Amino acid sequence: MTNQNVVVPDTKSGINLPMVRLSGSSIFPATAQKPPTAPGTGGGGCISLSTKKKLLLENLEINGGGGGGARINSWIDSMRASSPTHMKSNQQLPWQQQQQQITLPSAMDNFDQIMEASRGKQIVMFLDYDGTLSPIMRTTVRRLARCFPTAIVSGRCRDKVYKFVRLAELYYAGSHGMDIKGPEKGSKYTKGTEPVICQPASEFLPMIDEVFKELVAKTKLTPGAKVENNKFCVSVHFRCVEEKKWSEVAEAVKSVLKKYPKLRLSQGRKVLEIRPTIKWDKGKALEFLLESLGFANCTDVFPVYIGDDRTDEDAFKVLKEREQGFGILVSKVPKETNASYSLQEPTQASLQNIFHNY
Numbered sequence: 001m002t003n004q005n006v007v008v009p010d011t012k013s014g015i016n017l018p019m020v021r022l023s024g025s026s027i028f029p030a031t032a033q034k035p036p037t038a039p040g041t042g043g044g045g046c047i048s049l050s051t052k053k054k055l056l057l058e059n060l061e062i063n064g065g066g067g068g069g070a071r072i073n074s075w076i077d078s079m080r081a082s083s084p085t086h087m088k089s090n091q092q093l094p095w096q097q098q099q100q101q102i103t104l105p106s107a108m109d110n111f112d113q114i115m116e117a118s119r120g121k122q123i124v125m126f127l128d129y130d131g132t133l134s135p136i137m138r139t140t141v142r143r144l145a146r147c148f149p150t151a152i153v154s155g156r157c158r159d160k161v162y163k164f165v166r167l168a169e170l171y172y173a174g175s176h177g178m179d180i181k182g183p184e185k186g187s188k189y190t191k192g193t194e195p196v197i198c199q200p201a202s203e204f205l206p207m208i209d210e211v212f213k214e215l216v217a218k219t220k221l222t223p224g225a226k227v228e229n230n231k232f233c234v235s236v237h238f239r240c241v242e243e244k245k246w247s248e249v250a251e252a253v254k255s256v257l258k259k260y261p262k263l264r265l266s267q268g269r270k271v272l273e274i275r276p277t278i279k280w281d282k283g284k285a286l287e288f289l290l291e292s293l294g295f296a297n298c299t300d301v302f303p304v305y306i307g308d309d310r311t312d313e314d315a316f317k318v319l320k321e322r323e324q325g326f327g328i329l330v331s332k333v334p335k336e337t338n339a340s341y342s343l344q345e346p347t348q349a350s351l352q353n354i355f356h357n358y
Ligand SMILES: O=P(O)(O)OC[C@H]1O[C@H](O[C@H]2O[C@H](CO)[C@@H](O)[C@H](O)[C@H]2O)[C@H](O)[C@@H](O)[C@@H]1O
Pocket: 128, 129, 130, 131, 153, 154, 155, 156, 228, 230, 235, 237, 239, 268, 269, 270, 271, 273, 309, 311
């Protein structure tokens, strides 16, 4: 890339900040500022998960094969408590009463700091799909991928995400990172002739398929329940189920899972997700992709991961531990997170604002 100007709109002041693209794949602000404190060092607005919260999250996570009943009930309770029909404006969930909620600095307002921290390093972009990428126009992601290696990481199955995005030059990590495929040959970031492929849970395919069918059969009489086959994991959606029927669906899930001790259950937004017990998540996918791109032991790489989901925390944590790049949490409300910055709206993450002139 040659030198280019990049205009970064400052959302607060409405002023466009001029950015200068100098060389390689990094962009730098025209006026450099002190880089933000590295993730994990307690500064720069970075928040760690408190032990208490971790325990509560673990409690909400249900392992397959028995013992999940009480935890399913805690999930139902937590879902009820957070439902708008139950929650008064100033009411806090039990775990929120135990923690101090800190607001992360805005990634848009501090964009020059982020860019300064990336000086001389290769930016690699990781974008969660739902809640982050979906509102962003394809053109913007395509432009982004021309500048930096770019990956989309999602809980959905890879084929579905690919059908939504339809950009062959990207890396895609579906099924919460358990199904990774790189661009076909010809992409400037492809090494060798074959696309990168990683499917660490491939032995679970027949089991997941079986569980999907069983769950469809078990939930078919519950109006609104939707079971989604995400290839290496299954999602059971509650969003359109009447609240009084939630426990009915949760019980159906529990009864199926009992037979599959190698599968575990976790909770998303009005969704229960069944996945293999293997130690693989979006964080592992991020590490795998960095390695595939040749950045395994590099100090001059700057990964930026933007995500809104609890499952994105695994990737934020990896970045924090590596002390490389930044996690950016898309959230309207303050949350405990391993991310370093936040964006309030997915549309705020619309990178056409940031990479305006690319
Ligand atoms: O990892 P992501 O790309 O953020 O995917 C997470 C889940 O996204 C989808 O669920 C979300 O959208 C649903 C409506 O389309 C909504 O009902 C649900 O509450 C959201 O979480 C997808 O259907 C799931 O399989 C993904 O795990």
